Amino acid sequence: MKTAVIYWSGTGNTEAMANAVAEGSGVTAVQVSSFEGDVSEFDALALGCPAMGAEELEDTEFEPFFSGIEGKISGKKIALFGSYDWGDGEWMRLWAERVKSAGAEIVNGEGLIANNTPDDEAIAKCRELGKKLV
Secondary structure (H helix, E strand, O other), X not given: OOEEEEEOOOOOHHHHHHHHHHHHHOOOEEEHHHOOOXXXXXXXXXXXXXXXXXXXXXXXXXXXXXXXXXXXXXXXXXXXXXXXXXXXXXXXXXXXXXXXXXXXXXXXXXXXXXXXXXXXXXXXXXXXXHHHHO
């Protein structure tokens, strides 16, 4: 199964989560700005983005990327993850709804979130998420 772990991180928190998901799935995590593949060629995607602003996806790199692939993810296995500083995870619930509406299968329900720096438990959950994805 061809799998990619693609993320955006401003503080390193979501990057730490991405690296743990990648470790669990046996692939290398790639920053969204460095991703050069075609998502149509992948069976499974792990997508990571923290909550920004009013609980939204990061809007200069990740949101444009996700909007661009939204029409290509139908039928794919998707794992969502990201960190947040405040709020209740609304950005993840909204993102999960977009993924479901696009016809993809979310392997981790409503997504995996960690408050600020992911602790050991959150990192372990990320590794498990990577294993579940593949």
